[in-house]
Amino acid sequence: MSTKQENIDVSVWRGDPHSGNYENFKVPAHESQTILDVVSWIQQNQDATLSYRYACRVGMCGSCAMMVNGIPRWTCRTHVKKVLKGKKLEVAPLRNLPVIKDLVTDMDTFFDKWISAEGLHHPSKTRLDPIEEIEPKSLGRVEINAGIECINCSICYAACDTVTNNSDYLGPAALQRAWTVYNDVKDADKQTVLNAVSGDGGCLNCHSQGSCSVHCPNDLNPMNAIAGLKRATATSFFNRKG
């Protein structure tokens, strides 16, 4: 490789919860290079104090999401070539979450909402019972499969303007998880789930903006799951009235 080294102009958001601004760096370009590689190159070679978060580096843990040229993305699996505009790259912390420092956000609200949406299993059996036979093609299971591979990366949460505008809104990932719980024949407490998602910050706030589904790196479709919850909520509304 005798070609002369090409550089990428990267502007990176630096700051703390109170203030911040973009700083510019020149990063050598490589053939196989992800946004995460770019960010860590800066930390390892140019500015040792740059903060960011990652763990698995293969798109499984959902720790590394950032705004890349204005779009929320998993940085460990976003090839630079895919997003490069000219030779420029702009990296910022994920939207809709408080910043801890530089590119690191505080994801607690995201997970608090996940739990508030009752996005967890309510057991109907114990470890002493045999494993239930459930046909993979059964209706509920098909719905669940469509949404279960969520890595809670919060990309959808960052993409959704309803989250921006309404701080109570549980957000696409939590609601999608609730939808999978609701469809689980093993779950003992679906009404709790439905109550949790039909309240003030619940599924009815979703305006089907669809940014969640468009930007989910795993091609999941939270918008669809939320529509399912809306249907279930409406049905139970009529059933209770009638």
Added chain:
Amino acid sequence: MNIRLYMLQRITALIMAPLTLGHIAVMIYAVQDGLSASEILGRTQGSNMWLLFYGTFVVAVSIHAAIGVRVIVSETFKFVGFTLDAFAWFVCVAMLFMGGRAVLAVTLL
């Protein structure tokens, strides 16, 4: 957004859907046939059918728009609680009033 508002907004939308379609169809048909506006008025005035038609529309639209604007205002200006409700009621009543007068004008007279 709670379930009552949500359901009201969808139900009013469903009610309005055929009404708007009907309204627009009539307009197109009427104008196409070379009828003047006054002739339409002539037709609608004094008709209970049209009173019901437009009356329903006005009630539905007042509720629907009030809820819709309520959402926009709460998301954009972060209105909450009483202010928000008061605002929505104001929109609803204002629409009802304006719309009501209009319906009366075109159907009763």
Added chain:
Amino acid sequence: MTLNIDIERQQTDILILGTGGAGMFAALHAQQTAPAGTKITIAVKGLIGKCGCTRMVQGGYNVALGGGDTVERHFMDTINGGKWLPDQDIAWKLCEQAVIRVRELENEVGCFFDRNSDGSLHHKAFAGQTADRTVHKGDLTGIEIINRLMEQVLSRPIEKLQEHRAIGLIPTKDGSALAGVLFIDMRTGKFRFVRAKTVMMGTGGGPTMYKYNTPSGDKTMDGLAMALRAGLPLRDMEMVQFHPTGLLAGEHTKMTGTVLEEGLRGAGGQLLNGAEKRFMFDYDELGERATRDVVSRGIYEEMRKNNTSKNGGVFISMAHLGPENVRKKFSGMVKRCADSGFDLASGLVEVVPTAHYFMGGVVVDSDTRTEMEGLYVAGEDAGGAHGSNRLGGNGVANSTVYGGVAGDVMGRDICKMITLRDPDEDILNQEIERALRPLSLNIGNVQQLRHRLQEAMWEDVGVIRTETGIMRGIARVAEIEAELLKTGVASDNLAFNLTWHDWLNMASLCDVSAVIAKAAIARENSRGAHFREDFPESGSMINSYFTLTQKKGDEICVTREPVQFTIVKPGETILPDNEPVSLVGV
């Protein structure tokens, strides 16, 4: 240095380190077993459930739950796979309890493992096993397990200390028991000392001192380094498992080293050398389908012969199976490769053996207790379950089974522990000084040292080992560690200062690298993952020994201990007389 650093101090009853399978299950079980009002705290280097390797589990979870499989058979496979080195009591409990743990995961935690079309649990065949016993959720089993565990933990009254890095196990003055754990709150850079009656360590090992490695970035052997400093005995420390097919995409990308699924070879994927010729049949009659260690050595041999691809590895080729077919069957892998710019379905992808799992660990009994009162260890940090080789699917079984065991045992033991113990303040200060050290030195490049360590371990204490190589490795590691101790890190802002943590990571990795190399010298035969070119034979099975490493003063002492065959002796089996050798394909 005078220490007028302010340390935040707090206390709890049960403290858990790490949120992999081990940490999460420990928290849940402790909560179920401990008397009401017991305070439980879980501390982790990353975010709860979003770090560590349990989340990265692809293949699945070994459990004898169907198709004629039995706990006995699972146990025999584990012992055979580990080349008779496992602690048999630990291995037995692993196989026995896995059955309960998988039911617990399904019924109480809410996981769903793939089913056959009739609704029964699906088991797949994993290499080296005599039954189809691996339950899984597609090839993202770990996500299903950890996400569900995470929800349960988050919804319970368990205190969370996220982005808290444990840096020292602080004993009592007399050294007989553990008083608590020292942390750095990574978000602020402040120290926090948490006293606890019992502590479970589940920081998950992680052989990331190798040039190519698979674990998540947060895993840097901190736990074992802390245990070593605390004087605890470690076993099987020479046993590093390499996965044969790590992605090779150049040195500047973190994609390099990440696993390309085992199933690719199983389905007929071919390994080609630099000349695009198949070579595995030169080394083993099973070709690409041979076990992990054999294939890793085959690739390593080709690399030594310089029959390599552009970046110095070999190729995996799937195209002959039909690109469409590959795309369908391995959609996740194809997409992952495509994201990093490679065409797995119809092109060639460069691969290289990559350090995957660490069999060695702290000596524990089958109740996860250690020599030190108050300290329990489970998961990849604990030694003994796998011996010289871990079966695919036994890793997550081990962490979830023993995490749960630790939780139960701690929940009961806590009743006998009325008071918290007082720490040895001198050791506490020493640990703080150790961590602060780089902040007052001339700033250098930690990452370069990490690269050098990774080269050294890969070249000299890697897939194929010799005495001269290992000795050279020991010298190189010592040299790098000495340099590290002279390398400083900018100290103007300690909040989320990753470079400081890189330094601390390096310190842990250097300590444990030295131990791996010394244990590798001590084992003068070849078993499982440990291959000595100068001692290629496996040695007498009945006289099998395992290595035991312990720090005494400043000295690292390695001894050999005879394996106790408490359940079954080499050459024997506990399977009934007329059981078939293998149920696979029956």
Added chain:
Amino acid sequence: MIRPHRKHSLWLAYILHRISGFGLAVFLPFHFYLLSLVLTEPDRLDGFLSWTDTPIVKFAEFGLVFLLAVHFFGGLRLMALEFLPWSISQKTLVALAIASAFLIATIFFLQVI
């Protein structure tokens, strides 16, 4: 400027629906007011009728119909999306909705002129 994460048809449909809904809520009262002139000032009925022939009013009325059409189809699309468990590409629906809105409005516009 539309921020990058919003550059897709679903978000566009959302914002169109919101703007058209809001626009309707603002302008419908004027429409009502015009009509109610009939009631309050019957004498001006004739004047009113000729007034509707002026381009500006015509344009305003066209705008109203256009907004209504956009909002109408957007709303139907939304409710279909919410209440019918369809899995077909929502994008086609969006395109269809907007196209139909234009169609109807244009027909109306041409007819009136």
